[in-house]
Amino acid sequence: MSENQNTPADASTEVTVGSQAGTAVGPAERFPDPGIPEHKHRLTDTDPRAARRAERTVTLLFVLSILGTIGSIVAYVMVPPDGTASGVRLSTLLIGLGLAVSLLGIGIAGIHWAKALMGDREMVQERHPLATNDADRIVAVKDLNDGLADSGVVGRRGVLKGAFFAALALFPVAIAVPLIGSVGGDWNISAFKHTMWKRGTRLAIDPSGRPIKASDVTVGSVFHVIPETTEEFRETHEWITEKSKAVVLMVRLNPEDLRTDQSPEGETWSHEGIVAYSKICTHVGCPVALYEQQTHHLLCPCHQSTFDIADSAKVVFGPANRRLPQLPITVDDEGYLVAQDDFAEPIGPSFWERLK
Amino acid sequence: MSNATHDTTVEAPAKPTTTVGKAADYLDQRTSIGVAVKEFARKVFPDHWSFMLGEIALFSFVVLIASGFFLTMFFEPSMALTTYEGEHPANMHGQLMSVAFSSTLEMSFEVRGGLLMRQIHHWSALIFMASIVVHMMRVFFTGAFRKPREINWIVGILLMILGLGAGFTGYSLPDDVLSGNGLRITDGVVKSIPVLGSPLSYLIFGGEFPGHHIVPRLFTLHIFVIPGILLALIALHLFLMVLQKHTQYPGGGRTDKNVVGYPAAPVYVAKMTGNFFIVAGVLTLMGATMAINNVWNYGPFDPSPVSAGAQPDWYMLFLEGSLRLMPGQGTEWVIAGFTLPLNVLVPAVVIPGILFTFLIVYPFLEAKVTGDDREHHVLDRPRNRPARTALGVAFLAAFIILALAGSNDLIATHFGLSINAITWVFRILFFVGPVFAYYITKRICLGLQRKDRELVLHGHESGRIVRYAHGEYVEVHTPLDEQERWLRVNYEAPAPLAIAPKTDARGVKRKGYASDKRWQGLSRFFYEDRVSPVTPAEVEAAHSHGEHDQLDGSERQAVEAGVGSTSREH
Numbered sequence: 001m002s003e004n005q006n007t008p009a010d011a012s013t014e015v016t017v018g019s020q021a022g023t024a025v026g027p028a029e030r031f032p033d034p035g036i037p038e039h040k041h042r043l044t045d046t047d048p049r050a051a052r053r054a055e056r057t058v059t060l061l062f063v064l065s066i067l068g069t070i071g072s073i074v075a076y077v078m079v080p081p082d083g084t085a086s087g088v089r090l091s092t093l094l095i096g097l098g099l100a101v102s103l104l105g106i107g108i109a110g111i112h113w114a115k116a117l118m119g120d121r122e123m124v125q126e127r128h129p130l131a132t133n134d135a136d137r138i139v140a141v142k143d144l145n146d147g148l149a150d151s152g153v154v155g156r157r158g159v160l161k162g163a164f165f166a167a168l169a170l171f172p173v174a175i176a177v178p179l180i181g182s183v184g185g186d187w188n189i190s191a192f193k194h195t196m197w198k199r200g201t202r203l204a205i206d207p208s209g210r211p212i213k214a215s216d217v218t219v220g221s222v223f224h225v226i227p228e229t230t231e232e233f234r235e236t237h238e239w240i241t242e243k244s245k246a247v248v249l250m251v252r253l254n255p256e257d258l259r260t261d262q263s264p265e266g267e268t269w270s271h272e273g274i275v276a277y278s279k280i281c282t283h284v285g286c287p288v289a290l291y292e293q294q295t296h297h298l299l300c301p302c303h304q305s306t307f308d309i310a311d312s313a314k315v316v317f318g319p320a321n322r323r324l325p326q327l328p329i330t331v332d333d334e335g336y337l338v339a340q341d342d343f344a345e346p347i348g349p350s351f352w353e354r355l356k
Numbered sequence: 357m358s359n360a361t362h363d364t365t366v367e368a369p370a371k372p373t374t375t376v377g378k379a380a381d382y383l384d385q386r387t388s389i390g391v392a393v394k395e396f397a398r399k400v401f402p403d404h405w406s407f408m409l410g411e412i413a414l415f416s417f418v419v420l421i422a423s424g425f426f427l428t429m430f431f432e433p434s435m436a437l438t439t440y441e442g443e444h445p446a447n448m449h450g451q452l453m454s455v456a457f458s459s460t461l462e463m464s465f466e467v468r469g470g471l472l473m474r475q476i477h478h479w480s481a482l483i484f485m486a487s488i489v490v491h492m493m494r495v496f497f498t499g500a501f502r503k504p505r506e507i508n509w510i511v512g513i514l515l516m517i518l519g520l521g522a523g524f525t526g527y528s529l530p531d532d533v534l535s536g537n538g539l540r541i542t543d544g545v546v547k548s549i550p551v552l553g554s555p556l557s558y559l560i561f562g563g564e565f566p567g568h569h570i571v572p573r574l575f576t577l578h579i580f581v582i583p584g585i586l587l588a589l590i591a592l593h594l595f596l597m598v599l600q601k602h603t604q605y606p607g608g609g610r611t612d613k614n615v616v617g618y619p620a621a622p623v624y625v626a627k628m629t630g631n632f633f634i635v636a637g638v639l640t641l642m643g644a645t646m647a648i649n650n651v652w653n654y655g656p657f658d659p660s661p662v663s664a665g666a667q668p669d670w671y672m673l674f675l676e677g678s679l680r681l682m683p684g685q686g687t688e689w690v691i692a693g694f695t696l697p698l699n700v701l702v703p704a705v706v707i708p709g710i711l712f713t714f715l716i717v718y719p720f721l722e723a724k725v726t727g728d729d730r731e732h733h734v735l736d737r738p739r740n741r742p743a744r745t746a747l748g749v750a751f752l753a754a755f756i757i758l759a760l761a762g763s764n765d766l767i768a769t770h771f772g773l774s775i776n777a778i779t780w781v782f783r784i785l786f787f788v789g790p791v792f793a794y795y796i797t798k799r800i801c802l803g804l805q806r807k808d809r810e811l812v813l814h815g816h817e818s819g820r821i822v823r824y825a826h827g828e829y830v831e832v833h834t835p836l837d838e839q840e841r842w843l844r845v846n847y848e849a850p851a852p853l854a855i856a857p858k859t860d861a862r863g864v865k866r867k868g869y870a871s872d873k874r875w876q877g878l879s880r881f882f883y884e885d886r887v888s889p890v891t892p893a894e895v896e897a898a899h900s901h902g903e904h905d906q907l908d909g910s911e912r913q914a915v916e917a918g919v920g921s922t923s924r925e926h
Binding site: 029030031033034035036037076080081083084085088089091092093095096097099100101102103104105106107108109110111112113114115118119120122123124125126127129130180183184185186187189191192206207224226235236237240241243244245247279283284285286287289290301302303304305315317318319320321322348349350351352353354355356 | 403442452465469504537544545550558564566568569599607609612616618619629632634641647662664680681685688690694695733839842846889
């Protein structure tokens with residue numbers, strides 16, 4: 001493992017010994033390894049002026065790095081962000097540029113130093129087989145067996161061994177049970193099947209929360225709808241979770257355009273061409289927010305599932321499999337749009353127990 | 357390897373006189389660090405630009421830790437709701453949002469250099485994943501995963517998966533609309549898992565989506581659990597690399613029994629340190645000049661709005677594309693009342709499962725069909741393993757098609773195309789593209805190998821046309837020098853496995869024959885088409901019947917015509 005061996009001649013004799021054996025008698029099966037290519041001198045090896053120039057360049061780069069650091073601190077002090085987006089951008093840019101120069105200076109200097117000035121003669125070291133040699137293996141196996149013998153459990157005491165492994169396997173249960181018991185909250189997964197819509201809940205505008213009168217809904221207009229609730233409730237986490245299931249998209253179509261909706265026989269879930277569908281995609285749950293008035297198509301911007309509002313929100317394209325569940329609506333005595341009931345089926349993406 | 361010099365010169369070294377020497381002596385008397393220095397100071401590492409790709413991943417990780425530390429000083433991983441009091445950005449003032457989101461705004465707008473660090477952190481994450489993937493490609497295509505490095509290959513895959521996890525958990529922390537919808541998609545994917553889906557969703561969110569536990573949980577994963585495991589595995593990855601010594605590209609003097617390159621001190625210390633600072637510098641430059649993830653433009657998480665054209669970070673694009681391509685019709689099955697949404701399960705769970713399984717299994721599969729149990733330290737030129745290279749390109753093609761499909765909406769709007777048409781094109785491409793890529797790549801590899809053969813047999817074209825006395829024109833070829841030739845002949849072209857016959861000597865059917873037969877079939881797939889390296893005998897034969905390939909001095913007396921000077925070759 002010494003550098004004295006790295007001259008091309010030495011190295012090549014060393015590595016080609018094996019493969020040259022066959023060359024004496026006729027052409028061999030394989031070509032001989034020509035050995036390490038001849039070392040090519042760099043300009044800095046032969047020309048002291050070039051070496052000095054490289055040294056100056058490296059020095060200069062380190063100085064540039066120092067200037068970059070100083071520049072960064074100057075920018076930090078002199079250009080405080082005034083809070084506006086452009087002020088923050090300027091501060092970010094200047095501090096960042098200073099830091100970048102500081103880092104790049106060191107980096108480029110290091111590489112240039114290594115490439116131009118440090119020794120570039122290739123060295124050869126041997127590899128050794130990774131497997132332990134036989135003698136050591138024998139000792140290792142013997143040590144293990146001795147250790148096993150000393151433990152006193154060889155071949156006998158099956159109960160002790162069983163108890164030992166059982167105890168080791170079981171103790172994490174005492175940690176896992178309390179963790180798993182609480183990590184999923186109340187574990188009430190049936191909550192997936194219900195939303196906060198109830199009989200008589202008014203449809204309100206998202207996000208203001210103002211209830212919607214049927215007479216205010218003009219043909220062709222689209223409303224992003226939430227269930228009416230108190231202002232206080234709308235400032236809680238529970239609301240965000242409920243809203244995640246309850247959001248609805250409401251459209252008023254020309255009654256003649258509305259081919260079908262999801263109302264069962266004998267019921268009317270729409271009101272004079274106003275239909276309300278869950279806004280949560282039945283694919284993986286993105287809000288289906290893009291409505292195209294001409295085609296009555298509703299497009300999910302995440303994965304492009306497309307639903308036809310005029311035809312009971314059935315899937316016309318994309319990865320969704322099921323139509324968007326319809327919120328049955330009607331009007332109350334004051335003319336406000338209200339829900340007749342919760343959705344008839346679970347909203348959003350499919351899950352194992354969905355139909356149970 | 358003259359260890360002898362170490363062993364015979366056992367004169368006690370002189371007493372240290374300098375401060376450094378005394379400090380070293382002090383340390384050595386307590387830690388025997390001299391042994392490590394002797395072992396590693398002049399350890400040789402082979403040199404190639406592609407060995408730098410893994411370094412870039414390592415150094416981006418260091419930048420991630422440094423910038424991430426900065427961010428943790430200001431980020432509050434809480435989903436408690438608050439009203440944003442800051443004046444800037446103006447569109448956020450007075451809005452109800454989580455503390456996580458408001459602290460993200462504050463660290464961007466109030467903390468000097470905070471936005472810089474956020475942007476450096478985000479860019480570093482993207483580059484971290486990119487360099488891991490490109491490094492992996494280098495390892496795959498050069499066969500660096502072969503014995504003894506299979507374990508390190510798997511460690512590398514784990515690092516990549518953890519990197520995906522780190523990126524995902526970090527992306528979701530600011531609790532903005534975009535990342536919230538990303539979480540929502542995750543929730544949809546988790547729910548699609550049979551039997552365990554719904555409980556798993558509860559386990560992740562501590563209740564129903566989104567609840568108020570997810571940000572603190574992701575934070576713990578993002579800054580403690582995942583980086584902890586990443587660090588441990590990176591240490592293992594590097595330890596194995598040093599222990600097994602680095603692979604080297606083929607070339608004169610490079611064998612499976614040696615390592616040719618430059619010493620750690622000073623060359624690699626300088627180069628690696630330099631590379632670290634350059635990586636850090638470039639990432640800083642990116643963070644300083646390129647805005648990324650301006651969460652205030654999206655607003656705090658609200659389950660209702662979503663913007664069109666939203667893209668996940670690039671390394672998640674293939675999953676997004678996979679989800680987009682799967683047709684929904686007829687792919688949700690109800691079995692005994694239980695719902696099996698294959699339209700989610702297949703693209704989001706099965707497809708990445710196939711990809712990762714292929715990556716994990718491949719080294720063992722290749723060793724088996726090659727019948728190869730030797731250590732390999734000299735890398736393959738990708739052309740010399742046509743089937744491997746083609747398989748790699750095929751998987752890469754599938755990955756790229758899926759990633760492009762994850763941007764199908766942007767492609768549609770940029771080029772004014774129908775999104776439905778684009779989706780259909782990608783659906784077909786997903787199946788046709790990889791097969792096509794496999795075929796083309798394999799042909800290219802075989803073609804390159806034939807070109808290598810041609811070169812070795814006949815030499816370089818010299819551009820000199822020579823006319824013989826009897827009127828024949830030939831072009832003079834210059835033979836390759838021995839280094840050029842060695843590069844082109846020093847490889848193995850394994851043949852398909854040979855297996856023992858169906859019946860043994862006594863005519864009894866052999867157990868395991870069917871299995872052997874299947875492996876042989878797979879081995880044929882790999883090695884049926886192959887181009888063997890040129891042997892010296894072939895060169896000799898080529899020269900004896902094609903004397904005009906190489907003209908020695910006497911033949912050069914023939915009249916020369918055409919380009920080139922007479923005296924250049926020799």
